[in-house]
Every structure is written in structure tokens, then in C-alpha cells.
Amino acid sequence: MTAKALADAAAGSQPAEIPQEARDKARELGWEDGLIELALEKGHSLQVVWQALRGNVDGKQAKDFLAGGEAMVRDFAWMKVPTEWGIRARASDSEMGLTIGDLNVGTYGDIPDVWTNRSEIARGSFPNPVNEDMGYTIFDKAIIWADCVVPLYEVAIRDRWVSATDLRWASLEELPDDMERAVCQFLTEQSDRAYFTGALWSGWLPEISYGYHELKFFLSTVIYDLARHSEAFRKRALSNGGGLGLQAPTDFSRAAKEARSFPELAAILFVQDSMLLTLFKNGDLIAQNQLERDMYALVARDRQRMMDYHIERMKHFLFKMPDRRDEQNLYLSKAEGRMVKDWADPVVSEPLALMLGGGRDQMDPGQDKLRALRKLQVEGYVADLAKATFFRTHLNGRFQELLA
Amino acid sequence: MAANPITESGLDLSWLNLYDDPASAVPGKKGLTLKEINLGRYGDAARGAGDMTYRMRGAVARPGAQRFGPTYMSKSDVWSENCVMLYEEATQRQWSSARDIPWDTLQTLPDEIERAMCQLCTMLTEVEFIAGDVPGQWMPFVSSQDFEAGLFLMSQIMDEARHTDVFRKRALANGGGLLAQGAGLGLRTLLEARDFTEMSVLMHVQAEGFVQSMFRMGELIGQTDADKKIFRMSAQDESRHLAFGVMHLKYVLDTEPERREELHHYLDKAEGDAAGGGSGDVTFPPVFESLCILLGGGVDKFDEGLQKFLLLRKRQINEYVHRLTVAGLGDRRDRLGPLMAQFVDPI
Numbered sequence: 010m011t012a013k014a015l016a017d018a019a020a021g022s023q024p025a026e027i028p029q030e031a032r033d034k035a036r037e038l039g040w041e042d043g044l045i046e047l048a049l050e051k052g053h054s055l056q057v058v059w060q061a062l063r064g065n066v067d068g069k070q071a072k073d074f075l076a077g078g079e080a081m082v083r084d085f086a087w088m089k090v091p092t093e094w095g096i097r098a099r100a101s102d103s104e105m106g107l108t109i110g111d112l113n114v115g116t117y118g119d120i121p122d123v124w125t126n127r128s129e130i131a132r133g134s135f136p137n138p139v140n141e142d143m144g145y146t147i148f149d150k151a152i153i154w155a156d157c158v159v160p161l162y163e164v165a166i167r168d169r170w171v172s173a174t175d176l177r178w179a180s181l182e183e184l185p186d187d188m189e190r191a192v193c194q195f196l197t198e199q200s201d202r203a204y205f206t207g208a209l210w211s212g213w214l215p216e217i218s219y220g221y222h223e224l225k226f227f228l229s230t231v232i233y234d235l236a237r238h239s240e241a242f243r244k245r246a247l248s249n250g251g252g253l254g255l256q257a258p259t260d261f262s263r264a265a266k267e268a269r270s271f272p273e274l275a276a277i278l279f280v281q282d283s284m285l286l287t288l289f290k291n292g293d294l295i296a297q298n299q300l301e302r303d304m305y306a307l308v309a310r311d312r313q314r315m316m317d318y319h320i321e322r323m324k325h326f327l328f329k330m331p332d333r334r335d336e337q338n339l340y341l342s343k344a345e346g347r348m349v350k351d352w353a354d355p356v357v358s359e360p361l362a363l364m365l366g367g368g369r370d371q372m373d374p375g376q377d378k379l380r381a382l383r384k385l386q387v388e389g390y391v392a393d394l395a396k397a398t399f400f401r402t403h404l405n406g407r408f409q410e411l412l413a
Numbered sequence: 414m415a416a417n418p419i420t421e422s423g424l425d426l427s428w429l430n431l432y433d434d435p436a437s438a439v440p441g442k443k444g445l446t447l448k449e450i451n452l453g454r455y456g457d458a459a460r461g462a463g464d465m466t467y468r469m470r471g472a473v474a475r476p477g478a479q480r481f482g483p484t485y486m487s488k489s490d491v492w493s494e495n496c497v498m499l500y501e502e503a504t505q506r507q508w509s510s511a512r513d514i515p516w517d518t519l520q521t522l523p524d525e526i527e528r529a530m531c532q533l534c535t536m537l538t539e540v541e542f543i544a545g546d547v548p549g550q551w552m553p554f555v556s557s558q559d560f561e562a563g564l565f566l567m568s569q570i571m572d573e574a575r576h577t578d579v580f581r582k583r584a585l586a587n588g589g590g591l592l593a594q595g596a597g598l599g600l601r602t603l604l605e606a607r608d609f610t611e612m613s614v615l616m617h618v619q620a621e622g623f624v625q626s627m628f629r630m631g632e633l634i635g636q637t638d639a640d641k642k643i644f645r646m647s648a649q650d651e652s653r654h655l656a657f658g659v660m661h662l663k664y665v666l667d668t669e670p671e672r673r674e675e676l677h678h679y680l681d682k683a684e685g686d687a688a689g690g691g692s693g694d695v696t697f698p699p700v701f702e703s704l705c706i707l708l709g710g711g712v713d714k715f716d717e718g719l720q721k722f723l724l725l726r727k728r729q730i731n732e733y734v735h736r737l738t739v740a741g742l743g744d745r746r747d748r749l750g751p752l753m754a755q756f757v758d759p760i
Contacts, residue, residue, distance in 0.1 A: 114585075133591045211548070226577070246436075255428055266482070
């Protein structure tokens with residue numbers, strides 16, 4: 010760096026007081042008292058002085074330079090850190106483009122079983138010798154990981170949709186009052202649940218360390234999906250002569266909120282997410298028009314990704330930590346019990362029965378169809394658990410009755 | 414066997430009579446957005462008191478609903494007048510780092526330039542990591558009465574994931590790799606915030622503002638069309654985050670002017686920490702040096718790069734002061750930390 014360059018760079022800067030932090034750093038580096046002032050008098054900006062201090066220019070170098078010596082030579086030590094170099098990641102699937110999976114080459118693709126760095130370091134970069142602890146609490150791959158998050162992250166981005174413009178709002182036609190109220194009550198509950206679950210997952214993000222950034226990316230898409238579901242349901246409830254009804258029951262959601270660990274959280278949400286996936290996959294049964302059919306189909310597509318994660322995570326977790334298999338029964342029992350309580354609420358079941366039956370005067374056949382739908386949901390849930398290599402020995406009695 | 418209460422019960426149907434004011438939002442020019450449904454008792458103007466449940470604004474309260482822990486009770490704690498519009502804009506402007514960046518325009522660069530770009534990307538990856546965690550940390554405290562602010566934060570979490578991934582992709586796509594971890598980037602300050610407004614002014618206004626000013630110099634920093642597009646697309650997202658923060662700060666100052674000194678206090682601390690670099694500090698030597706190399710065009714043009722770097726700092730600080738002024742905190746100009754004050758243009 011030449012003196013002229015420094016002087017030029019300083020031009021236009023305002024005179025400023027010298028921060029104590031700069032004085033302390035100068036003392037640490039052996040700068041004589043008054044050397045900072047001398048640099049400023051010679052026209053060097055405070056910023057440039059600060060950069061010299063941050064660059065660990067010692068007192069002798071600084072003094073020599075200010076006495077008219079040669080420009081200081083920078084060693085650019087960061088250019089020489091021993092990370093893997095020469096990486097040219099390429100898209101393995103031209104339709105998907107350059108995915109995060111394509112980056113997992115060489116050491117950059119080494120996803121460790123235990124991540125030990127407590128900072129926000131990017132996996133594969135060169136660590137500082139000393140770092141502040143950023144407060145992460147989850148460092149075990151076995152607890153959180155599923156290989157599918159790597160491709161699912163990019164699929165989620167590819168399959169994004171926009172409630173404002175991808176649903177044909179102008180196509181809505183008036184429904185009978187009881188039917189509109191049923192749709193709106195159902196969507197009030199679902200909007201509430203989606204928003205809550207998005208907020209819940211969000212709160213867990215800062216707990217997860219950055220050895221597993223692909224998982225954090227994937228969870229970000231889940232959170233964003235849930236935001237969209239919440240607002241799409243609200244929009245539908247407020248656009249066709251209805252309104253928001255009674256807020257959702259709180260028993261199941263409280264169980265999820267009460268989770269004290271990631272495996273507990275995931276086990277509890279496994280129950281809800283499996284049940285809701287089946288519900289929305291069968292959205293045609295409750296949809297009253299094309300807009301609702303489209304909306305439920307899009308929601309189901311998003312929810313399939315969430316469920317794929319749940320299944321693979323649990324399978325991986327049980328494989329890696331078989332001693333924790335029985336413990337999962339505790340969380341699943343709690344979640345099933347709370348779900349039964351929510352399902353038994355007439356404000357949850359009756360709107361579904363009304364939609365399935367076709368009106369208020371068709372509640373009996375509607376309840377028959379609801380029983381069939383609930384059976385389908387529980388069958389799907391048991392099948393999802395089986396895919397995760399988990400077999401419930403004591404499925405909730407009410408669920409068991411549905412399967413009988 | 415007793416009837417299964419899941420599907421068989423005496424009919425109640427009381428939920429059919431909960432309201433008598435039908436809502437019929439009509440799509441506007443941009444479709445059916447949150448703006449169109451922000452009406453009547455469902456609108457933010459009709460916000461009721463929070464109840465620490467997840468009852469969405471306008472829904473009927475359920476007797477016996479359990480609380481979920483503390484959430485902000487006052488609208489001014491989290492609200493921003495533009496969050497309704499910003500959320501919808503976010504949904505319309507999502508992009509894909511995999512397919513929307515012209516990766517095929519990458520070309521072999523001189524080694525020192527590639528290393529400088531990779532060092533910058535390494536640092537930005539870390540910055541964006543934290544920018545995703547921070548709104549996540551606060552989401553559980555945002556009342557459903559102000560759900561649009563929550564939706565916006567959830568869209569920000571998505572944006573930051575994409576930014577993190579795109580900078581990692583860039584570092585690993587052109588014959589380079591990740592380099593030195595950042596240190597003293599001032600990022601922990603963002604996680605240390607203990608109030609939403611404190612967090613927002615530090616992250617949205619200060620940190621993302623500085624990053625935004627840098628991204629807007631992406632035409633000078635980027636060496637290829639792919640690089641330049643990465644900065645352009647990321648800047649577009651950062652503009653939303655920044656706009657949320659500026660308007661949130663304005664809302665707080667308009668509705669709770671007694672908080673002015675408290676907000677100055679947060680900024681006094683943040684501008685003092687990292688000696689004025691702020692969060693996402695570009696004065697960290699490897700970042701400073703890599704920026705000088707990229708802006709100058711090589712190690713041998715470091716001095717030219719340094720001058721452009723100082724222009725970048727000047728731009729960052731003056732835009733920061735301008736944004737604070739727009740938000741109603743124009744007196745910050747007279748209280749800036751010394752390493753920022755040196756760059757402020759005279760009025």
C-alpha cells in the first residue's frame with residue numbers, strides 16, 4: 010500500500026475521534042503513544058488506520074511506514090488456508106440446475122456424525138482457532154438428519170406456488186350458508202395450525218448447528234410452506250361470504266410446543282403431519298369447488314415433502330440410536346391422545362362431516378364418511394410409521410377402534 | 414362399545430352461528446393478496462389484545478384455549494406498515510439459485526481473483542446463516558394478532574436459506590472452495606438482542622442495510638454474469654428485509670416515542686462493538702482484503718480497490734443514516750460511532 014493511495018483514500022473523510030477500541034488494539038500491537046494521531050495528521054483516514062490495526066500491523070511496521078518507509082506487504086494469509094481447492098461443482102440434472110446436492114463433493118460432502126464447532130462456520134471452511142459459542146444445542150446427525158432433505162430442498166423451491174395468483178379466486182361461487190360456514194370453520198382451524206407449526210419450527214432453527222446446513226435449508230422451506238398454507242386458508246375463508254370461525258383446539262399444538270428435544274418434537278409432529286397429509290390428499294372429498302381442489306392438492310404436495318422427511322429422519326434415528334426406540338412410544342402416545350381429543354371436538358368433526366355429507370341435513374351420511382376418512386388417516390399413519398421401521402404396540406384405543 | 418367421540422357424537426353445530434357479517438374479499442390487480450383480506454374485523458386496524466394463544470386475528474376465541482407462552486401483546490412491538498405488501502412481494506419474487514443463476518457464464522478467473530471471490534462468499538455464507546436463525550428465534554414471540562409480520566419473517570427465513578446456498582454454490586462452482594471463517598463479524602450481537610425492535614434495528618436496518626449497500630455494488634465486485642446476477646437477486650430480497658426494518662422502526666417511533674433513547678442505546682452499543690463495523694463487518698481483514706482485490710481487479714491493483722472499498726464504506730454509512738432518518742431517527746447522525754462518523758456527508 011503506498012502513502013499516496015492512503016492519502017487519496019482518506020480524502021473526503023471527516024475528522025473523527027479515536028475510539029478506545031482502536032487505542033487498546035494499538036497498545037496490544039506495540040504502537041507507541043501518539044502513533045495513531047501521527048497517522049491521522051499525515052492524512053490517513055481513521056478507517057485505514059483501523060484496517061491496519063485489524064490486520065495486526067505491529068508498532069515497528071507502523072512507525073517505519075509513517076517515517077516514509079516502504080509500503081507494507083500483505084501476506085493474504087486467508088488465501089493459503091488448507092481447505093479443499095479446485096472444486097467445480099456441476100449440475101447433475103440439467104432440469105434441476107445446480108443443486109445443493111451437487112456441491113457435496115470431496116470434503117465438502119462430508120457430513121459428520123457429530124459436529125463439534127460451536128460457531129456459525131460454513132462446513133468445509135477453515136476454522137478460527139478461537140470462536141465465541143453461538144448457542145447451538147443440536148450437534149448429532151442421528152437426531153435430525155435425513156438424506157432426502159438435500160434433494161427435497163431444491164424440489165420445494167421448484168414447486169413453489171403463490172396463493173394470490175395461482176388459485177382462481179374469481180371462480181368462486183356462492184355456496185349454501187351452512188356449507189360456506191363449514192368450509193370456513195375447517196379453514197380457520199387449519200390456518201391456525203399451519204401458522205403455529207411454522208412458528209414452532211422457526212423457533213427450533215437457531216438450535217441446530219451448521220454442520221447440517223442442508224437440513225436447516227429444508228426446514229426453511231417447510232416454514233415458508235406453512236406460512237403460505239396459513240394465508241391461503243385464511244384467504245379462502247374471507248373471500249366467499251363466510252368468515253373466520255372458532256379458533257383451533259389447543260391440545261395437540263400444546264403437546265408439540267411442550268417438546269423438550271428435537272426427537273420429541275419430530276415424533277409429535279409426525280402424527281399430525283401424517284394425518285394432515287392424508288386429509289389433504291383426499292381433499293377432493295371435502296372440496297366444494299375447483300379452487301379448493303387445487304388448493305388442497307398444492308398443500309398435499311408440500312406436505313408430502315414434510316412427511317418424507319419425518320419418515321426418513323425417524324428411520325435413520327432408530328437405526329443410529331436403537332436404545333431410544335421405546336422412548337418414542339411415549340411421545341407418540343401423548344401426541345395420539347391429544348389428537349384424539351382435538352378430533353373429538355365437535356367444532357373439528359362437524360364441519361368435516363357436513364362437507365363430506367353435502368349439507369346440514371346430511372350429517373348422518375357425513376359422519377359415516379368422516380369415519381371412513383379418519384380410518385384412512387389412521388391407516389396412513391400406521392403405514393408411515395412402518396416405513397420408518399416403527400411398529401406401535403399400543404396404538405391409541407380410539408384409533409384402534411377406527412381400524413377394527 | 415361406547416360411540417367413538419372422534420366421529421360419533423350428538424350434534425352441536427353451534428359453530429354455525431358464530432358470526433353474521435359475511436366477508437367477501439375481491440381479488441385485486443395482483444390477485445387475492447393479504448391486502449384484500451385485511452378488512453373489517455379481520456383487519457389489522459381491528460386488532461384485539463393478544464391472548465398468548467395462536468388464535469388468528471378475527472377468529473372467535475375458544476373458551477378454555479391454553480396459552481402457549483409469552484408473546485408480544487402490543488402491535489407496535491412487531492408491526493411494520495408494509496409487512497402485508499412485503500410478504501406478497503416475497504411470494505411473487507422467490508427465485509431459484511439452482512436455475513435462475515447463469516452458472517454457465519462462470520469462467521476461469523485468475524487465482525487471486527477466484528480466491529478473493531471465494532473468501533467473500535465464505536463470509537457471506539456465515540452472515541446469511543445468522544440472518545435466517547435470528548427471525549426464527551423471534552417467531553414464537555410474534556402474536557397471531559400480527560400474523561402478517563410473522564408471515565413476512567417466515568418468508569425472510571426462506572430468503573436467507575437461499576442466500577446461504579447461493580454463496581456456497583458460487584464458492585464451489587468455479588474451481589475454488591471455501592476459505593477462512595469470519596471472525597468478529599459482529600453477528601452474535603444479532604442473536605444477543607432481547608427485544609424484537611432491538612433485533613430488527615440491528616439486523617434489518619443496520620446489518621442488512623450494510624449488506625444491501627454492498628450487494629448494490631455487485632456490478633463492481635462480481636467478475637462474471639453469474640456473480641452479478643447473484644448480487645442483484647440477493648439485493649432484491651434484502652430490500653424487503655430492510656424495508657420491513659425501517660418501517661417497523663418508524664412505527665415504534667410514531668407510536669411509542671418514549672423508546673427513542675432506548676433505541677439509540679442499542680445502536681450506541683452496536684456501533685461501538687466491532688469498532689463501528691456493525692454486524693456483518695466488512696472490515697474483518699480477509700473480507701476487507703478480498704473486497705479490495707475484487708473492486709480493484711487484482712492484488713496489483715489493491716490500492717485502487719482500497720479507494721473503492723472506502724467508497725463502499727461511505728455509501729454504507731450514508732445510506733444507513735438516510736434510512737434511520739426516514740424512520741424518524743435522524744438525530745442518529747450526531748451520535749454515530751467514530752468509525753462511522755468519519756464517512757458521513759455533511760448536510
